[in-house]
Amino acid sequence: MRKGEATRGRIVSEAGRMASVRGLAAVSLNDIAEAVGLSKSGVFKHFGDKDELHLAVLEASVDRFLALVWTPSLKIPTGKPRLKFIFERWLDWVETEGGPGGCPMMQASVEYDDQPGRVRDFLQAMHRRWARTLGPEIRVLTSPPLPPEQVDQAVFDIKSYVMGFGQQRRLLDDVQARRLATGAFEALIERLSLEPAAA
Amino acid sequence: MRKGEATRGRIVSEAGRMASVRGLAAVSLNDIAEAVGLSKSGVFKHFGDKDELHLAVLEASVDRFLALVWTPSLKIPTGKPRLKFIFERWLDWVETEGGPGGCPMMQASVEYDDQPGRVRDFLQAMHRRWARTLGPEIRVLTSPPLPPEQVDQAVFDIKSYVMGFGQQRRLLDDVQARRLATGAFEALIERLSLEPAAA
DNA sequence: ACAAAAAGTGCACGAGCGTGCGTATTCTAA
DNA sequence: TTAGAATACGCACGCTCGTGCACTTTTTGT
Numbered sequence: 001m002r003k004g005e006a007t008r009g010r011i012v013s014e015a016g017r018m019a020s021v022r023g024l025a026a027v028s029l030n031d032i033a034e035a036v037g038l039s040k041s042g043v044f045k046h047f048g049d050k051d052e053l054h055l056a057v058l059e060a061s062v063d064r065f066l067a068l069v070w071t072p073s074l075k076i077p078t079g080k081p082r083l084k085f086i087f088e089r090w091l092d093w094v095e096t097e098g099g100p101g102g103c104p105m106m107q108a109s110v111e112y113d114d115q116p117g118r119v120r121d122f123l124q125a126m127h128r129r130w131a132r133t134l135g136p137e138i139r140v141l142t143s144p145p146l147p148p149e150q151v152d153q154a155v156f157d158i159k160s161y162v163m164g165f166g167q168q169r170r171l172l173d174d175v176q177a178r179r180l181a182t183g184a185f186e187a188l189i190e191r192l193s194l195e196p197a198a199a
Numbered sequence: 200m201r202k203g204e205a206t207r208g209r210i211v212s213e214a215g216r217m218a219s220v221r222g223l224a225a226v227s228l229n230d231i232a233e234a235v236g237l238s239k240s241g242v243f244k245h246f247g248d249k250d251e252l253h254l255a256v257l258e259a260s261v262d263r264f265l266a267l268v269w270t271p272s273l274k275i276p277t278g279k280p281r282l283k284f285i286f287e288r289w290l291d292w293v294e295t296e297g298g299p300g301g302c303p304m305m306q307a308s309v310e311y312d313d314q315p316g317r318v319r320d321f322l323q324a325m326h327r328r329w330a331r332t333l334g335p336e337i338r339v340l341t342s343p344p345l346p347p348e349q350v351d352q353a354v355f356d357i358k359s360y361v362m363g364f365g366q367q368r369r370l371l372d373d374v375q376a377r378r379l380a381t382g383a384f385e386a387l388i389e390r391l392s393l394e395p396a397a398a
Numbered sequence: 399a400c401a402a403a404a405a406g407t408g409c410a411c412g413a414g415c416g417t418g419c420g421t422a423t424t425c426t427a428a
Numbered sequence: 429t430t431a432g433a434a435t436a437c438g439c440a441c442g443c444t445c446g447t448g449c450a451c452t453t454t455t456t457g458t
Contacts, residue, residue: 021314172327184355
């Protein structure tokens with residue numbers, strides 16, 4: 001029972017790398033089998049069906065993301081330092097660590113945003129969870145803490161900047177992408193710090 | 200020779216609607232044929248190969264986008280009013296007019312951002328062209344006009360907000376999505392108006 | 399060490415894919 | 429109105445897809 005989990009991990013990892021480039025739906029069992037060195041049915045047996053594989057890939061991506069971005073941030077002091085750390089690590093994730101084609105979850109989020117099913121449900125829950133995780137970190141940027149509307153707005157802004165960064169960096173090959181993203185982020189932080197009592 | 204162009208248009212339009220939901224690669228000739236009421240080969244003959252279809256879909260989307268967002272904006276006075284108009288129409292486009300699954304070009308931009316080929320080349324050129332179109336409209340928001348770096352930064356910000364809006368609206372079903380997007384946009388405009396000489 | 403369980407293989411299936419080709423139909427211009 | 433071109437169809441091809449099943453090999457607990 002131990003060996004199975006190991007190879008399953010390798011399968012999911014490899015599938016995630018491929019999905020980051022082509023998207024989840026475009027990753028075939030054959031491709032994975034060749035990459036991992038198994039037979040097609042050997043790969044298939046680890047999952048009841050294709051959907052299960054997709055979910056497993058996304059779950060593994062979330063775990064890896066949290067381990068690389070969120071967990072290490074807990075050692076950083078709350079407030080601006082921690083948030084900045086998270087943002088920078090998040091950009092790293094999108095740039096390289098998420099996979100050769102960026103972040104599999106972002107790719108899937110666009111791919112499935114209008115396709116009902118378990119994948120979309122998972123992605124919805126994932127984003128909401130992450131927003132609830134990020135919110136408190138933003139909230140405590142000021143004293144007194146920011147009101148919920150401003151927190152939601154900032155979460156939206158930050159997520160948008162990360163998405164914009166991905167496109168600028170991956171599709172447009174813009175070497176300035178990181179500067180643009182951090183520029184937008186820094187401006188947001190400053191804005192929040194300066195007007196804590198604004199509407 | 201006239202009839203052909205008409206049906207080709209119908210094919211491309213229908214394929215675009217499908218691509219906005221599932222992505223370009225997931226649209227099969229069979230699906231298009233059924234939707235348009237042609238045979239599979241009848242559809243195929245209008246394009247040398249699948250790639251040509253993909254390009255045609257994107258070109259048509261660009262035309263429609265420009266006709267719905269950019270062209271009507273030319274009647275609005277330059278500066279803040281026109282830019283605001285463009286942004287609002289852009290959100291409309293992402294929300295409904297681009298297709299049942301949003302904007303086919305955005306979907307494709309994520310789908311192909313790491314897949315070399317003519318589709319990616321087209322998308323790159325498209326984004327750069329749009330950025331060059333948008334730039335001058337931002338530049339003249341202030342007097343004296345904004346320096347290039349601030350213009351690039353604002354273009355990045357705005358594009359990011361639109362992407363963020365798409366995700367918030369489509370994947371997360373957030374009824375506040377539009378408020379968040381316009382909120383971010385308004386804040387950007389105000390920021391630019393207030394500090395015209397900043398770094 | 400051995401039996402039970404787990405993991406992986408090989409093969410075949412039905413379906414769907416893009417594409418090519420010969421033929422039929424429909425449009426268009428003289 | 430009729431020849432010729434444009435358009436669409438039907439069919440078949442080679443290939444890949446996800447999935448199912450019977451089988452063999454490997455791992456694991458006792």
